[in-house]
Amino acid sequence: MPEKTISIRIDGELVNAREGQSILEAARDHQCEIPTLCYLKGLSSVGACRMCMVELAGTERLLPACTTPVQDGMSLRTKSEKLTLYRRMAVELLLVERRHICSVCVSDGHCELQAMAKSLGITHLRYTYSAGRLPVDMTHPRFVLDHNRCILCTRCVRTCEEVEGASVWEIASRGIHSRIVSDLKDPWGQAHNCTDCGKCVQACPTGALAEKGYGVHQMVKDTDRVSRLALRRASHLGA
Amino acid sequence: MQNVASPGLSAKERVLIDQEVTSHEGRPGALLGILEAVQAANAHKYLSMDALRYIADKTGTPPARVYSAASFFALFNLFPQGDNTICVCRGTACHTRGSRDLLEKVCLDLGLGSQDLESTSEADKLALTTSDQKFTVRTVACFGQCALAPVVEINHHILSHVNERTLQREVGALTRGR
Numbered sequence A: 001m002p003e004k005t006i007s008i009r010i011d012g013e014l015v016n017a018r019e020g021q022s023i024l025e026a027a028r029d030h031q032c033e034i035p036t037l038c039y040l041k042g043l044s045s046v047g048a049c050r051m052c053m054v055e056l057a058g059t060e061r062l063l064p065a066c067t068t069p070v071q072d073g074m075s076l077r078t079k080s081e082k083l084t085l086y087r088r089m090a091v092e093l094l095l096v097e098r099r100h101i102c103s104v105c106v107s108d109g110h111c112e113l114q115a116m117a118k119s120l121g122i123t124h125l126r127y128t129y130s131a132g133r134l135p136v137d138m139t140h141p142r143f144v145l146d147h148n149r150c151i152l153c154t155r156c157v158r159t160c161e162e163v164e165g166a167s168v169w170e171i172a173s174r175g176i177h178s179r180i181v182s183d184l185k186d187p188w189g190q191a192h193n194c195t196d197c198g199k200c201v202q203a204c205p206t207g208a209l210a211e212k213g214y215g216v217h218q219m220v221k222d223t224d225r226v227s228r229l230a231l232r233r234a235s236h237l238g239a
Numbered sequence B: 001m002q003n004v005a006s007p008g009l010s011a012k013e014r015v016l017i018d019q020e021v022t023s024h025e026g027r028p029g030a031l032l033g034i035l036e037a038v039q040a041a042n043a044h045k046y047l048s049m050d051a052l053r054y055i056a057d058k059t060g061t062p063p064a065r066v067y068s069a070a071s072f073f074a075l076f077n078l079f080p081q082g083d084n085t086i087c088v089c090r091g092t093a094c095h096t097r098g099s100r101d102l103l104e105k106v107c108l109d110l111g112l113g114s115q116d117l118e119s120t121s122e123a124d125k126l127a128l129t130t131s132d133q134k135f136t137v138r139t140v141a142c143f144g145q146c147a148l149a150p151v152v153e154i155n156h157h158i159l160s161h162v163n164e165r166t167l168q169r170e171v172g173a174l175t176r177g178r
């Protein structure tokens, strides 16, 4: 069955989109870049980071582009002062929620959070860190989880479940106490179904998940590869 | 073979979980129903890690998802609860009528750590249990009885317009039965 084509306006330009597509996908199809953190091509979208907020003509409320499906006649703005303000605020709050100390991080220079902060012109934090020092899980033979660098985007959760099929990760507790956990908050090294595939590490936008043996700013992630595998899997399942 | 994943679970608990898993099979929200039933049947009203592991195993649910649900809902306890539960309301109405002082006082009287109190902010759920397992002090966000503020619930019995004296008396009565 051919998909229905609908037309929407993105930043004034009339573009065609497929029914069922998200605003984000439609925009990216037309080379319009909307910033994202929790979105990763090929994985399901959860709308966790609020980076991709866009303005819809006729309403005050901002919409997350990654989880909002396109609708005929939508007129969207992806760049504005208001959006920049919101995105800045969202990144600042992510930064104060954990102790992100870029200068000693394996992902320094390759971190999506850091890049986002830079592109939004964030040079310092106006608030104090809201969390104390959190633990680092070194129990896995090949990988490390540093909670101090986690932004709870759930890319690892979705990658492990949707691509590897191991479902090792979840978010436990809530609010400021939310943490990524493996199994029953067991040490990662004891997680029953972990196949040591490393996909979650590659999907992680920050230095929260990293491979052992890398020094400061040496850890470069291959998220494209995770996306490719995710899409292969989806097509294999006939989704 | 069947108790490999949960060595610390008694035969009785295992049978109970087996029953609950069977009776909830195929129902939406089955996991929450199972967790609730298993906690209710536990003598200390909590879900042990062994129980969670066994439930994950039996239902084929990833353990992380079981833990996520058990740690998300305030209803579930991951630690043994005391024989008596004192629940102090920390909602706005009760707060303005001094519920923080009540909470601090009762914790002090029962010898519960003040550092734990300080590290939990207003909105957090708190559940502290005395080392003799006699008392658990917890907080709720609002009982919906704001006109009676400050409200404290002791063993599911609502006390209204509580002050330090009445609270001390009620707790004292339970302590003597300790």
Ligand code: SF4
Binding pocket: A159, A160, A164, A166, A167, A168, A169, A193, A194, A195, A196, A197, A198, A199, A200, A201
């Ligand atoms: S290494 Fe692979 S199996 Fe293990 S947690 Fe990461 S994605 Fe899951």
Ligand code: SF4
Binding pocket: A149, A150, A151, A152, A153, A154, A155, A156, A157, A180, A203, A204, A205, A206, A208, A209
């Ligand atoms: S560990 Fe990484 S991928 Fe997982 S939630 Fe945290 S930041 Fe996201």
Ligand code: FES
Binding pocket: A035, A036, A037, A038, A039, A046, A047, A048, A049, A050, A051, A052, A053, A064, A065, A066, A067
């Ligand atoms: S990318 Fe849309 S909310 Fe994170």
Ligand code: FES
Binding pocket: B089, B090, B091, B092, B093, B094, B095, B141, B142, B143, B144, B145, B146, B149, B150, B151
């Ligand atoms: S605030 Fe305590 S009962 Fe509503």
